[in-house]
Amino acid sequence: MASKTAAIAGGEWHPPGSSRSVEARLVERGGEIAAVPAGGDKPLAGAGLSWVEVSGRVGSIPRRVTFPDGSIFETWDNDGIDRYLAARGRGGAGFVHWLEQFRLRLVVIVLIAFALGGAVYRWGVPALVEVAVWTTPPIVPELMGEGTLQALDKTAFSPSKLPETRRKEIADGFARIAALSPRGAGAYALNFRDGGIIGPNAFALPDGSLVVTDQLVEMADGDTEMIVGVLAHEIGHVELDHSLRQFYRAAGMTGLIMLIAGDVGSAVEDVLVQGGGLLALSYSREAEAEADRRSVELMAKAGYDPAAIARFFALIEEKLGDTSDTDILSTHPGTPQRKKDILDYARIVSGQSDPDLQ
Numbered sequence: 001m002a003s004k005t006a007a008i009a010g011g012e013w014h015p016p017g018s019s020r021s022v023e024a025r026l027v028e029r030g031g032e033i034a035a036v037p038a039g040g041d042k043p044l045a046g047a048g049l050s051w052v053e054v055s056g057r058v059g060s061i062p063r064r065v066t067f068p069d070g071s072i073f074e075t076w077d078n079d080g081i082d083r084y085l086a087a088r089g090r091g092g093a094g095f096v097h098w099l100e101q102f103r104l105r106l107v108v109i110v111l112i113a114f115a116l117g118g119a120v121y122r123w124g125v126p127a128l129v130e131v132a133v134w135t136t137p138p139i140v141p142e143l144m145g146e147g148t149l150q151a152l153d154k155t156a157f158s159p160s161k162l163p164e165t166r167r168k169e170i171a172d173g174f175a176r177i178a179a180l181s182p183r184g185a186g187a188y189a190l191n192f193r194d195g196g197i198i199g200p201n202a203f204a205l206p207d208g209s210l211v212v213t214d215q216l217v218e219m220a221d222g223d224t225e226m227i228v229g230v231l232a233h234e235i236g237h238v239e240l241d242h243s244l245r246q247f248y249r250a251a252g253m254t255g256l257i258m259l260i261a262g263d264v265g266s267a268v269e270d271v272l273v274q275g276g277g278l279l280a281l282s283y284s285r286e287a288e289a290e291a292d293r294r295s296v297e298l299m300a301k302a303g304y305d306p307a308a309i310a311r312f313f314a315l316i317e318e319k320l321g322d323t324s325d326t327d328i329l330s331t332h333p334g335t336p337q338r339k340k341d342i343l344d345y346a347r348i349v350s351g352q353s354d355p356d357l358q
Contacts, residue, residue: 005029008084011062011075013037013044026065026073028084033065035073045071049088057082117256125252132248133241141244145207149191152211160192162214167192170217173228173304174210180301181235183208188235192217202227204234206243219315226315229295229308236294242287292342300349307346313339 006028013024013035023038034046045067053066063081065073075081160167171190178185188208195201195213202212210231220227237243292309300306313335 008033009075009077009080010038011073011077014072014074015044016070021074024073026075026080035065035067035071045069045073049090054081054085054090120256121253125249125256128252129245129248133244136244141206141208144243145205145209148205149209149211153193156196156198157193157211157213158196160194160214162192162217166217169224170212170227170231173224174231176302177228177232177298177304178235180298181239183239188238190231202230202234204237204243206238206241208238210234210238219319220312223308223311225304225308226311228304229299230312232295232298233291233309235298236291237287239294240287240290242291246284246287288338289341292338293345296342296346296349300346305346306349307343310339310342310346313342 008026008028010025012021014021022044024035024044025038027034027036029043029046031048032046033049033052034043036043047068051068053064055064055066057063057078060076060078062074062076063078065075065081067073170192174188174190175185178188181187188210191209191211193211193213195215198213198215200213200216200219202210202216204210212227212231216230217227295309296306299308316335317339
């Protein structure tokens with residue numbers, strides 16, 4: 001009795017290692033899958049389904065059924081192959097074809113992923129940063145500040161050459177300002193250094209250590225109030241934990257980028273990293289503006305000119321020629337805009353009307 005034969009698909013059969021083709025049919029016979037010639041019945045090749053390799057469906061590319069002897073049956077009838085495989089519990093078209101069929105679904109998935117990433121950046125990262133800052137033990141900023149200052153002393157700074165009387169004038173003004181900070185004067189320590197290659201500068205470390213360089217004091221040309229205004233700005237950075245927040249925000253952005261990028265490749269990962277860097281710069285500019293406003297407030301409380309720090313930026317414009325506006329790659333707001341914002345805010349703090357409303 002002849003075995004029952006079920007047609008699967010039509011196509012061409014290629015002998016092992018040969019490009020020669022024979023018009024053939026793919027059939028199931030006696031529990032095996034076989035290639036038989038179009039006009040005949042004697043199998044050209046055959047084997048159990050578990051012994052043949054069926055290529056996955058990718059668009060309209062012909063499927064290939066490879067037999068154990070190396071011969072290949074090739075067919076354009078992808079639907080016929082899928083029906084046969086599905087009937088034998090072999091999963092039909094496959095995941096790649098599923099993605100091709102559901103491009104809209106893939107786009108929606110990608111959009112949802114980016115929307116979730118944006119939500120995490122907008123609300124998740126700031127919340128985690130606040131929790132991290134709140135739970136950071138005092139020893140951490142102390143170690144960060146001590147280590148940074150020691151490193152700078154070894155590599156860039158040298159002892160201050162300013163006269164003792166000049167340092168005392170500045171230190172007295174600084175103490176007057178620091179006493180008005182919610183953390184109190186004891187939370188801050190003013191350090192004088194010769195800035196060397198760093199030049200005119202002042203900055204704050206997370207533990208409340210402030211550094212002002214001889215070069216900045218000399219550039220002020222005797223304007224002690226202006227230097228105190230600059231130091232009030234640095235106190236603002238400490239009060240608002242800007243250093244810690246910047247550190248934790250950078251760590252959060254790195255984690256978010258790794259979550260989004262996964263193993264998409266170095267090129268895409270580079271783009272995301274650069275984007276994260278630009279977002280960090282934007283955050284830095286916000287921190288600088290906050291510290292400027294804090295300087296205005298502290299100076300006003302102490303009875304100083306609240307806009308004294310604006311004179312510092314005027315000096316930078318005059319002596320260093322920095323008249324550029326803020327651009328996307330700047331870590332600080334543009335000097336002219338920064339000076340204007342300080343003067344406007346000083347008028348508000350002094351009880352004058354908002355200049356933008358006039």
